[in-house]
Amino acid sequence: MIRERASPPALSPSLWPRMANAILTVNAGSSSIKFALFAAAQNLPRIATGAVAKIGEAPNLMVRDETGAIVFEKHWENGRTLNHEDLFLAVLDWVDMHLGADELIAAGHRIVHGGEHFYKPVRLDEAALDELAKLTPLAPLHEPHNLAAVTAVMGLRKNLVQIGCFDTAFHHDMPVIATRIAIPRRYFNEGFRRFGFHGLSYEYISRQLREVAPRLAAGRVIAAHLGNGASVCAMENGKSIDSSMGVSALDGLMMGTRCGIIDAGALLYFLQARGMSADALSDMLYKQSGLLGVSNISADMQVLEASEDPAAAEAIALFVFHAARQISALISSLSGLDGLVFTAGIGENDPAVRAAICARLGWLGLEVDRAANAANATLISTPQSKIEVRVIRTDEEAMIARHCLEFLAESS
DSSP states (O other): OEEEEOOOGGGOGGGSOOOSEEEEEEEEOSSOEEEEEEESSTTOOEEEEEEEESTTSSOEEEEEETTSOEEEEEEETTOTTOOHHHHHHHHHHHHHHHHTTSEEEEEEEEESOOTTTOOSOEEOOHHHHHHHHTTGGGSTTTHHHHHHHHHHHHHHOTTSEEEEEETTGGGTTSOHHHHOOSSOHHHHHTTOOOOOOOHHHHHHHHHHHHHHOHHHHTSEEEEEEESSSEEEEEEETTEEEEESOOSSTTSSSOOSSOOOSOOHHHHHHHHHTSOOOHHHHHHHHHHSOHHHHHHSSOSOHHHHHHOOOHHHHHHHHHHHHHHHHHHHHHHHHHTSOSEEEEEHHHHHHOHHHHHHHHHHTGGGTOOBOHHHHHTTOSBOBOTTOSSEEEEOOOOHHHHHHHHHHHHHHHHO
């Protein structure tokens, strides 16, 4: 059964601001597809944000306008067998309905791994998809679903321009020393290197810093993208110098279900001494570890903070420990630190975690204003703090839309 709720009259297409063109941004995962629609104007006004959730169960499509009001809903109560193409058909139908006589000119996709060769936005075609599919072993949680979304849209709108925007691209020009791994040189010569991830988020933070704190933006900054996926990035003058993530999105910080940094000898132990298969090891490291694995309760920080179980407290403490440790390590890559920026779900919304991380960094002369931190203010360090600490909301969708607009302008 399908249940729908159309847009209320106050938000009918005739009352939306007129525009010549629009850009759809897509971030597709295994159980959800997040998207946003932007007017293709210089300031890229956002028309709406939406998501298809519970893919593989009972999918539901929900679209909200910029005030947060729900303007469209669709539910598939028996939609277990629906694939990406089925679901994108509903998304594109909604886009057509709201654009009316206006035109969707591009779909921009977040692609997690671009490897050595994809470090700028590119038009996605069959050849590009074939090359990107080879990177799946390095991003098994993300890459297959990112590419499935492209294929689905390609099947529905063959002539629609689709643009790939890569999470690794921001880090492509890191100093060579930061990209090296101490294994035989021949592998580096083949393109096996540290890549870094969450680049779309860090690029957005870099641009925002230039607007809100230009002096800090020109200095040495560490941005901490803390969410279900987590990493930290060292930036100097707005450019990536080093990252806690390396070859894959498994490296670095402890995350929701991912272990983060781990001794390679431990992996050999599980494979050789415990007889674990490569697939089972991959499942453990990507899906059973992190906050979920340590707590044995949940991968959700809010759930753990509400729990009285000592294992939940231990998981949170370990997350904080890993974050402070990785931030400290990246300070050496910058030869100092001027500012720290928190972003993403936990970074933007969890004062307790921010305070705990900053407390571990007190040796830097970093001081947090408790009231400002509790209020999720944009500046949370005290005037006396030697390190400026900020909270900036990231917007990967806006970054993708910006890349698409620039790509289209350059291609015209």
